[in-house]
Amino acid sequence: MRIPLNLSFKNPIHESLQELSASFLIIFSFIPWVHFGLNSRDSQPWGLLFALIFLITLYKKKFYKSELFIFALPIASLISWLFFSNQVIDFIALRAVISYTTFAICIIAFLAYLEKYPFPWNLVITINILYLFIGVLQVYDINIAEGIVQSRGLSKDGRGSTSLTPEPTFFGIFLFFISFIYLAQCNFKPGRILGMLIFINIISIILLAKSSMALLYIIIAAPFFIITRITPKIFFSIILISIIIIPILVAALEDSRIALLWNLVSEEGLYFFIYSDESVNDRVANLIYPIHGFIISDFMPSGFHSFTDMHSYLNNFYNSFFYYGNGGTSIMSFIGAYIYELGFFGFLFLLWLFLYMQNMTIQRLLDTTVLYIILLSAVPPSFPLVSFLIAIYLNKNKNKNKNKNKNTKLNEL
DSSP states (O other): OOOOOOOOOOOHHHHHHHHHHHHHHHHHHTOTTBOTTSOOOSSOSHHHHHHHHHHHHTTTOOOOHHHHGGGHHHHHHHHHHHHHOSOSSSHHHHHHHHHHHHHHHHHHHHHHHHHHSOOOHHHHHHHHHHHHHHHHHTTTOTTTTTTTBOOOOTTSTTOOOOTTSSSHHHHHHHHHHHHHHHHHHTTTOOOHHHHHHHHHHHHHHHHTSOOHHHHHHHHHHHHHHHHTTOOHHHHHHHHHHHHHHHHHHHHHTTTSHHHHHHHHHHHHOHHHHHHHOHHHHHHHHHHHHHHHHHHHTTTOOOTTTOHHHHHHHHHHHTTTSSOSSOOOSSOSOHHHHHHHHHTHHHHHHHHHHHHHTOOSOHHHHHHHHHHHHHTTSSOOTTOHHHHHHHHHHHHHHHHHHHHHHHHHHHHHO
């Protein structure tokens, strides 16, 4: 009997560095706003930096061609920069290209991580609890994270905790997406402990972050998540929890911004609500203007400097209904930024990514539809948690295909 010899040896130092870089990838990608006193920017390049370091340690890994198509995104951003932007060398364009590159690189890195290592439950849950803990401490000392995070609007009455983010809205966005990640990874079947943590995250969005936008995410997402997974047990559990929790939340939110917005929309109607509240007015404009601008530009890329002029033009088009905000170069819409700045390149990329995430089930179709609806809002274009969520879906598809191919080979024997 001939004994096969395996002459390949693992380098323990390389393996240790790889595991360390993998851990750093998760840790730093989940704290994208923490600057550690190094600068005064409200977002940091940790996701891109540690994703690149991790991928360097995987220099022997082979990727599928379909996965490498993700790199079409930074290429499209370079085309938009070099051929459709007013200025070639400036910070705004460089920031935009880095943002799109971060999104693509993080998807590849997270996908590679999930293929090589188990889901990092301990790390992710620990980070989640850290956010909640700092958020609770800010109830007593709002400036507790001031030295490591560039926060905004801390002195405004009725606003919630910011935790390790610049403002309550981003704290709410973080809690929503990390809960979405949990549900996607466990196929929407969380155990008791994980289910309790998701419930705490939802309550914290309402009571701690007091984020009206993240609450809107929950209201939008819940029907989509429930409709294909509803059982009599889940239905009656939701009814029971709602009966207990809603009166408590109403009392607790009496003087909050969420309550003020609810009173405004219920008393004055949606039209006056959008017009009268400055923040809502600005956010709705940033949802509509990029899409309208995309159409006006004949679906061509508009570059990274023209949104100010487009904003001014559309202000006149809508008879100054959207009056708040100066129409800066930053677009406060994830999808809006992609399709306006990158034109048909961005549209086709997002469409391809949507189709690539599908697994021929109605659940996945609705889950990804919810994701794209949420991404119409002011989610940062390079937000690493979105990349991680997408990587989870792509990894599940890959595992499903591997198992299918394996079963096919076994049947052929």
